[in-house]
Amino acid sequence: MPLSQDPSLPGHWTDEEPLECVSILPEMRDVATICFQAPSGRAFRFLAGQFVTLELPVPGGPLYRTYTISSSPSRPLSLTVTIKAQPDSIGTRWILDNLRPGMRVKALGPAGRFTSAQHPARKYLFISAGSGITPMMAMTTLIYDQGRPSDIVFVNCARRPSEIIFRERLEHMASRIEGIDLKWVVEEPDRFQPWTGYMGRFNQLMLGLMAPDYLEREVFCCGPDPFMTAVREALAGLGFDMDHYHQESFQAPQVPGEVAPGPDLPEDPQPEADLMAEVAFDITGTTATVPQTQTVLAAARGAGVAIPSGCTFGVCGTCKVLKTAGEVHMVHNGGITEDEIEEGYILACCSNPMGKVVIDA
Incomplete structure (x- = not known):
């Protein structure tokens, strides 16, 4: 009986034991899935969406790099990470150029709180871009392997269709069970390949x-x-309860010379319903006091100030007005340019006043 299948082995793999590379699967240019096993044959125990930190023997000393586990804990005899090298990559570039089956590396973990296991729900919405698809792949594979009814809307954004990682495997899973709804978003099509899906930036x-x-x-x-x-x-601007929003934030084990990572979500002031704001309309001489969660357009209508509007979704640009003072929280969908924003213009339909704001209207 192969050692990896020996039921008499006690316990699970811990990071006191190195990981042994057993295979490398090229996914596309500068992207590969690395499969590891425990030399002892022990199984892995982790939560879907967690990560490991690898100690890489690069020239000049060990380098620590954190990678999300792309495999599912429902398949515990191996652990895979899917990595993408950026132009300035050092650690990932070293792995792609030097790591070979049979080599062993030290690892720390698994760790991390970005996992559906801690947030069980009847319906999920997974949104990712590029290699951010890896934890979503792990969580989706786990749900698929459990065989229970699921309801997942799976959104992934990539530059081109050919750069969607795991596309074939996800489409296979979606074809075998109900409840995995795949949505691909690309910036441009591949040459000579028709694309009938979503195109542009997610909004x-x-x-x-x-x-x-x-x-x-x-x-x-x-x-x-x-x-x-x-x-x-985008979600906050649509009134989504952000207690049900989770984003990847590596909480890696402390390693020599490394600074502890920050909190899960960066500071990002959002409009609050219990805080009031004042919107002054310069031309009409009217002032409206409204909650921060009310848009400038709604404040104008309540004060009897006419601001032309169309889609009310930040696309058409009809409600563009000049802001001469104050700050707003604006989430638009392309109806205004960066140059116009720098000049002080806002879209009234999707701008929330933060304090006192003066509008040229």
């Missing part, structure tokens, strides 16, 4: 089309920081 309009019942879902988000900020602001 509130797409969210409403992909998951009309998003208010009822537990949301998990992972990707580059600007992407997660945009998703968080």
Whole structure:
């Protein structure tokens, strides 16, 4: 009987034992899935969505890099990480260029709180970009392996269709059971390959089309920081209960010379219903006192000030007005340019006043 299947082995793998690389599966350019096993044959115990920190023997001393586990705890005899090398990568580049089957590396963990196990729900909304798909893959695979009825809206954003990691495996799972609803968003199509899915940057309009019942879902988000900020602001702007929003934040074990990571969510002031704001309309001489959660457009209508509007979703730009003083929290969907924002313009339909604001209207 192979050692990895020996039921007499006591306990589970711990990070006192190194990981042995057993295979490397290229996913696409600069992306690969590394499969590890315990040299002792012990099984792995972790929560779907957690990560491990690898100690990499790069020239100049060990380098510590944290990677989300892309495999599911329902398949405990191996542990995989799916890695993507960026142009400035050091550790990931070393793995892709140097790691080979049979080599062993030290690991710390598993660790992390970004897991559906701590937030059980009837409905999930997984939103990711690029390699941020890895924890979503682990959580979806676990739900798939459990064989119970599921309700997952799975959104992944990539530059091109050919750069969607795990696309074939996810589509296979979605074809075998009900309840896995895949939504791909790309910035541009592949050459000579028709694309009939979503195109552009993820926004509130797409969210409403992909998951009309998003208010009822537990949301998990992972990707580059600007992407997660945009998703968080889009949800907050639509009145989503942010207690049900979770985003990836590595809480890695402390390693030599490393600074402890910060909290789960960065500071990002949001409009609050119990805080009042004052909106002054310069031309008409009218002032409205409203909760921060009310938009400038709603405040104008309540004060009898006419501001033209169209979609009320931050797309058409009809309600563009000049803000001459104060701050607003604005979540738009392309109806205003960065240059216009720098000049002081806002979209009244999707801007919440934060304190006293003066509008040229």
